[in-house]
Every structure is written in structure tokens, then in C-alpha cells.
Amino acid sequence: MDIRSQIAMVFHLDKCIGCHTCSIACKNIWTDRKGAEYMWWNNVETKPGTGYPSKWEDQDIYKGGWEKKGDTVTLKGAGKFKGLKVLFHNSNMPVIDDYYEPWTYQYEHLFEAEEGDDQPVARPVSLITGDPITPKSGPNWDDDLSGSEDYAKNDVNFKNLTKAEQEAMFQLERMTMHYLPRMCNHCLNPACVAACPSGAIYKRGEDGIVLINQKKCRGWRMCVTACPYKKSYYNWSTGKSEKCLLCYPRVESGQAPACMHSCVGRIRYIGVMLYDADKIEAASASSNDDLIKNQLDIYLDPNDPEVIAAARKNGIADSTLESAQKSPIYKFVRKWGLALPLHPEFRTLPNLFYVPPLLPTMAFVNEEGSYETTSESFWGAIEKSRLPMSYLASLFSAGNEEVIKNILKKLMAVRLHRRAETVGDLPEEESKGAMKDVVMDKDTADAIFRLTSLPLFDQRFVIPPAHREEAMEMLESTADVKGNTGFGFKEPPVRGL
Amino acid sequence: MSNYFFFIGLPYATIVIVLVGTIFRYMNFGFKISSLSSQFLEGKELFYGSRPFHWGLLSLFLGHLIAFLFPKSLMVWNSVPLRMLILEVVALGFGITALYGLGMLVMRRFKHKRLQKVTTKMDVLVYVVLLTQVISGLWVAYFARWGSAWFPTVLTPYLRSLFVLDPDITAVAAMPLSVKIHIVSAFALIGLIPFTRFMHFLVYPFPYLFRSYQYVIWNWDRKKIRISRKLVNGVRSKNN
Ligand code: HEM
Ligand code: SF4
Ligand code: SF4
Numbered sequence: 001m002d003i004r005s006q007i008a009m010v011f012h013l014d015k016c017i018g019c020h021t022c023s024i025a026c027k028n029i030w031t032d033r034k035g036a037e038y039m040w041w042n043n044v045e046t047k048p049g050t051g052y053p054s055k056w057e058d059q060d061i062y063k064g065g066w067e068k069k070g071d072t073v074t075l076k077g078a079g080k081f082k083g084l085k086v087l088f089h090n091s092n093m094p095v096i097d098d099y100y101e102p103w104t105y106q107y108e109h110l111f112e113a114e115e116g117d118d119q120p121v122a123r124p125v126s127l128i129t130g131d132p133i134t135p136k137s138g139p140n141w142d143d144d145l146s147g148s149e150d151y152a153k154n155d156v157n158f159k160n161l162t163k164a165e166q167e168a169m170f171q172l173e174r175m176t177m178h179y180l181p182r183m184c185n186h187c188l189n190p191a192c193v194a195a196c197p198s199g200a201i202y203k204r205g206e207d208g209i210v211l212i213n214q215k216k217c218r219g220w221r222m223c224v225t226a227c228p229y230k231k232s233y234y235n236w237s238t239g240k241s242e243k244c245l246l247c248y249p250r251v252e253s254g255q256a257p258a259c260m261h262s263c264v265g266r267i268r269y270i271g272v273m274l275y276d277a278d279k280i281e282a283a284s285a286s287s288n289d290d291l292i293k294n295q296l297d298i299y300l301d302p303n304d305p306e307v308i309a310a311a312r313k314n315g316i317a318d319s320t321l322e323s324a325q326k327s328p329i330y331k332f333v334r335k336w337g338l339a340l341p342l343h344p345e346f347r348t349l350p351n352l353f354y355v356p357p358l359l360p361t362m363a364f365v366n367e368e369g370s371y372e373t374t375s376e377s378f379w380g381a382i383e384k385s386r387l388p389m390s391y392l393a394s395l396f397s398a399g400n401e402e403v404i405k406n407i408l409k410k411l412m413a414v415r416l417h418r419r420a421e422t423v424g425d426l427p428e429e430e431s432k433g434a435m436k437d438v439v440m441d442k443d444t445a446d447a448i449f450r451l452t453s454l455p456l457f458d459q460r461f462v463i464p465p466a467h468r469e470e471a472m473e474m475l476e477s478t479a480d481v482k483g484n485t486g487f488g489f490k491e492p493p494v495r496g497l
Numbered sequence: 498m499s500n501y502f503f504f505i506g507l508p509y510a511t512i513v514i515v516l517v518g519t520i521f522r523y524m525n526f527g528f529k530i531s532s533l534s535s536q537f538l539e540g541k542e543l544f545y546g547s548r549p550f551h552w553g554l555l556s557l558f559l560g561h562l563i564a565f566l567f568p569k570s571l572m573v574w575n576s577v578p579l580r581m582l583i584l585e586v587v588a589l590g591f592g593i594t595a596l597y598g599l600g601m602l603v604m605r606r607f608k609h610k611r612l613q614k615v616t617t618k619m620d621v622l623v624y625v626v627l628l629t630q631v632i633s634g635l636w637v638a639y640f641a642r643w644g645s646a647w648f649p650t651v652l653t654p655y656l657r658s659l660f661v662l663d664p665d666i667t668a669v670a671a672m673p674l675s676v677k678i679h680i681v682s683a684f685a686l687i688g689l690i691p692f693t694r695f696m697h698f699l700v701y702p703f704p705y706l707f708r709s710y711q712y713v714i715w716n717w718d719r720k721k722i723r724i725s726r727k728l729v730n731g732v733r734s735k736n737n
Contacts, residue, residue: 080706087702088551095540096611128538129610194710197702205715215527218700219534236538236615239531496529497619497693 002277003300003311005320006188006208007251007270007463008329008351009260010339011181012452014358014411015267018179020044020140022259022268026183029247029258035237037102037127040139041244042183042259047395048155048169049142051180053098056230057156057343063092065191065228065346066284073285073347078195078226087197093225096236100137102127128236146177157394165388176386178357180395181267182342183259184231184244185350186210188275188298189284192243195226200241206466207272208351209246214493217241228346238495252466260461269455271327271462272320273351274300274311284347291344291398298349299334302327323464328451329353336448338407340396356392356404358411382408410438414452417445503681504666508659511688518691519699532697538611546605550598556591557634561648565656568649575646584645589638596631603628619693626686633679641673652680 026042045051059065063077075082077092105122113120126133142151147170158166168174186203190210193201200216201223203209212223212232219239223232232243247257255261260268275298286294300307302324311321324330332339332355339353382389382405389401397403413434420431435445451459523530536543564571575581603624606612637644651668658665669680689695 088547089544095537128614193712197705202712202714205713219531234537239533491528496531
């Protein structure tokens, strides 16, 4: 057993209102720079839809992620042989038009225009060429267009749906959607790290954050191709690749990353998970049926004395262990079994888990044309839900519908229980029966309810102190660098010759 | 006189500049070493430019290197005329491939406004030097034919004499203009390495072949920190 700690996340999709506050918070801090304007380290997509960059999930196009090969996995479109062979022209890399051409508006013109007959306007201009452009796509161009021909119909996840199921999804009465906020998953088996020929990308042992060393990156862009989530981006101005850094300066000082801190729907949870690094290869090479189970089984119980002892032996700090025990992620993912990784079949072992959306799946229009919301036969409603189980299964469980159904039933059982408790208009047998079906006791249901609906700030974000500040003092005398230019990155980040 | 400048002064200046320049840039300006890829802004035409250009150029470079390192074997190979013909035709093929690729690359830069935004003055100089180099090379191939036959007897001794610090330029001085241009532009190209995007081929990722795919870094090792009394004053830990 080789126990390590990892900062992991849960997004509760039932709560996401699609406000994009997270994306803006991230943009303002990190990517509001030349060459990075088009990057959205955090973005929010409408599902069904094609996403950003367009059709990123389609690995027939982009060749991202890992493929199972016997007992192990190989990179699909990069690696030592495949990658170095195409170093002069990276075959499957998305180009700017797969994202969008970034633009701004000429606001100065409103103030500086010559006096004339016409009202001055602020024209959109390209942030690359400076020429006036007509924006034709953007990072969330398909926002809320879950019934559109151009976007929703081309959703890659429909590949696994039957014709009838697809058609049903586009009937006006059954149309539905949910949001999917996405960011780097800080994977346990990161394809970006494995694909980087320069060895510039690395995973931090202490907290599992995946970072790109800007001085070592040589702009071969293999990470852009290899990341199946398209969460590594190439800065066309500096000639270096960049990605989400999980706001590590904030995390190190115990603050939540900006996207999480600012989340309006409070859908985001962050915490520590303990995992067994020896199991990574086997889990990523599991057969499709065992993928979900094996990926989740990597995470260990932080209350198990054996795990604690082994973790201590591996040098994991007590404060980190304490955080792991209080981790909301552990609760959602392992204890309650409510959250799943996005596209586990990419085999990078992502550390961002989603509670699948329940609400849009329920409530359909019945034969009389009215909204069906009765609590009668709730399980039946899940079977008949508007969003086919196979669609959610394609997103979150590599096609395993049982896993999804089970989670939705649990979410429903909690709601029935709380309805019986607070409104009291449900017969007790019904809520009890539902809970019994999914093997959940009253306390668990209440705990899920509390952490879902009424969590305090410190319950959503359980971040251990990084101890780097102490480590620094022990290893380096700050007086030694007195009068020097300082620590760290001292070159201005401008493009080379 | 100018022969001394171009074939003795320039080569030695080049070597000094490259050694000092690349090391200085690598140590002090790591951030500015990159392939400076423009594929992100335009990918399709780059395919038809970059692949032929690089494969052609690298093959030619390898050919020159072999002629320099193993002149005897080359002469043995060339003792059969048909074999020499094949070698020459293949080399010419790579030359034309490289020129075609380079032409595509230059056209592409002119054509797309997006690319002009990431083209520096030094890039223009790079194209000028490369065009001179490749075109003069093809010129040599055509007018001073059978280079693979005379290179080992003329240029190999010259280059070797430079390396052993006993320059002998009698043979090169007698060469036709096309060859002289080819040699001078080659030194110019090498001398430009520290100041241009040419840096990118010095950082070819060989270590990738020998490392494991995953890469985990511990910035500080807690096991060591716990026994901090073992730290020696003034000696930095390897972790930081
Ligand atoms: C050693 C192996 C080499 C590798 C791996 C390599 C790789 C690359 C890469 C990845 C690019 C960027 C292409 C893009 O825009 O995406 C590039 C561009 C370029 N390389 Fe190389 N290169 C190598 C050798 C050379 C050599 C020997 C030369 C010339 C002496 C050279 C000259 C150039 C030039 C001029 C460009 C700019 C192309 C353009 O954008 O117009 N390269 N190279
Ligand atoms: S999501 Fe992509 S960029 Fe992030 S760690 Fe995983 S493979 Fe790397
Ligand atoms: S800020 Fe929160 S609620 Fe708003 S879009 Fe982002 S994840 Fe959803």
C-alpha cells in the first residue's frame, strides 16, 4: 500500500444554476492575459450540447485519454512513439477555431469618436488580429440550447442512444437540460503528464495538484492532445501550455479555489481523499464493466486505523488526515455513493466527481397534458425519466445504467424522507419504503440533506494547511535572501525570439 | 583576405557565440525556449509545410554529418557509380522536399494575419537564412555536381582542420561561389541559434524516452522535516 493524499472535488449538478460565476472568477484571476483570452480553465456547458472546445468528448476526433491494452493502458494519441513521431505537426490537436476567436469591444471609441450624425458604437474586434469581427462562436455559445439542431443534436453522448431514445429527447414536451461545470480533474493517472515530452508537467505529491512548469515547457503541445477533457491549453502568444492550477496559492493557505469560493449555487465541495497509488495502473486498465467500481475503490477509508497507520508511515501529516476524515468528498463519493467521475472510460482517474442531476429527469407531461408530479411510484418515474438513463450513463458511468439508477433512487429517497418530515403529506410507509429500497437509514438521509442543502462554508471546503510555510522556514533561512530580488519566477512571461 | 574572414574568423566566432549564447539563454531565460508553435492559429497548411521541411532538413543534416564523420566509408560506397547516383538523387529529393516545405511555411506566414501577429523580426531573418541555405544547397547540387564525391576530399579536411585548431583553407578558397555561399550561410545559421527560435532543436526531448510516463514531485519530504534536528545549518535540503 502506497498511500497518498489528493485534493478532490464534488459538483452537485442538481444545484448548478448555470450562472458562469465560477468561470468569471477564474478568468479574472488567471487567464485575462494576452494569448490566454480564449482559455476557460473553468467552463460551464449545457448538456445535451457539444461543449467547449466543440465536441471535446469525441476521442475519434481528438484522440485524448488512455486506451486499455491488456493489463495496462496506453495513450491514445500521444506517448513516446506516437508523440515523438508527430512532433513537427501535432496531428490531433484542436486549433483556435475549435474553441473560438476571442474578442473585445472598442469601448474607447464611445468616448473618442469624432462628433457626427451617428451614435458611436463599440464594435467587436478580434483579440488576436485586432480586426473587426462578427463573433460566431464563444465558450458558452450553446448555453441553454438543449434542443438545437446545431449543438444539442451533435452531442457526442448520443452515439450510445437508440434512434427512438434520441428522437424522444427532442420532443418539445420531453426536452430537458442540465449544466455541466468543468475544470481540470487533477487526475490520478493524468494523460497530460504522461504525454509531455519535456517532462514539464508534474503531479505534486503532497496534494495531487497537476501543474505545468512554465520554464520547462517547450510548446510541443502534446498535453493539449492527450488530455481527454481538453483542459490543457496552448498560449499562442507565449508559446507555452497552461492549465488550471487549482488556485494552489489559495489552497496552500487554506482557502478554497476562486471558482469554488464564488459558486453561487454552492454546488462545489472540496476536500482531501486518501488513495492507494499502487492500484492506479490496475484500476485504469479495468474492463469497462468494472471501471466505475475499481476507480472508486482506489480511495481509502480515512477512519480505518490501518489506513491511518500506513498514511502516517508515508509521511502524511496529521492535519491532512484530520481533513480527510472530515472530507465532504469522501462522504459523497464513498460513504453515500452519490457522486461519479465524468467519463471514467477516458481512464485518467479524474478527481472531480459529479452528483448526477435528478430534477430535470423527473416530472414529465402525462396523457392529459398536465405536469405529472405525483409521488406515486417514484421508481417508475425514474425509469420513465425525460433524460434517458443511457445518456447519463454515457456521461458518468461508462454506460453502466444500474449505477446511475441507484444514485437517482437514493437522491429521491432523501427527498421523500424530507417531504414526509417537513410537509408531512406523504404516507410514512412510502418514504420508509423508498429508504428501505436503497438501504438508507434516517440519519444518513438527514446528513445527505444537510450537506446538500444547508452546508456551512467550512463544511463545503475542508482544506488542510499545506505546511509549506513551515517547511520553507526550516529549510531556508530567509535572511540568506535578504537584499536579493526574491524567490521564484523572475522572468517577465513574454514570448521568446 | 575575405577568405580568412569567412572561413576562419566566422567559424570560430560562431562556435564561441553558440556555446556561450545557448548556455546563457538556457540558464537565464528558460521561459523563452519553446518551439513557438503556430499550429494553434493555423494547422492545415502547417502540415504541408512543417513535416516536409523538418524531415527533409534533418535528413540532409544527417547526410552532411555522415560525410564529415565517415569520409572513407562514403568514398567506398561511391566507388560504384550507380550507388553514387542513387545517393545523389535521394539527397536531392530531400533538398527539394525541404525547399517545398520551407516555401509553404513562408507563404503561410504571409497569407494569414493571425500568423503575422506571432512573427517576429528574428523569424524573418530565420526564413531568409534558411532560404539562402536550402537554395544555395540545391544550386551546389546542380552546378557543382556529385557533392558526395568531392565533399569527403575537400570539405571534410577543411572542417577537420578547423576542429584541430589548424585551419587550412586552400581547398575551400578554390571552391565555386555557390559552395562558398552555402558554407557561409551554414555558419550564419548556427551562429543565430542562441538568438532565434533555432533554440528549439537543442531541446529535443530525448529524456522522454527514458523516463516513466507519470511524474510526481514532492516539494518537501515530511519524513525528513519531522527529524529537522538532522538538518545542517547552511546546507540546503534537496527538497526545496
Ligand atoms: C531536432 C528536431 C526538431 C524538432 C523536434 C523540431 C520541432 C519543431 C516544431 C514543433 C515547430 C513548430 C511548428 C508549429 O508551428 O507547430 C518547429 C518550427 C520550426 N522549426 Fe523545427 N524542429 C527540429 C529541427 C529543426 C531544424 C534543424 C531547423 C532548421 C535549422 C528547424 C527550423 C524550424 C523553423 C524555421 C520553424 C518555424 C516554422 C514556421 O512556423 O514557419 N527545426 N520545429
Ligand atoms: S483533466 Fe486533463 S489536464 Fe487535468 S490532470 Fe487530467 S489529463 Fe491532465
Ligand atoms: S458558479 Fe456554481 S452555480 Fe454558477 S455556473 Fe458555476 S458551478 Fe454552476
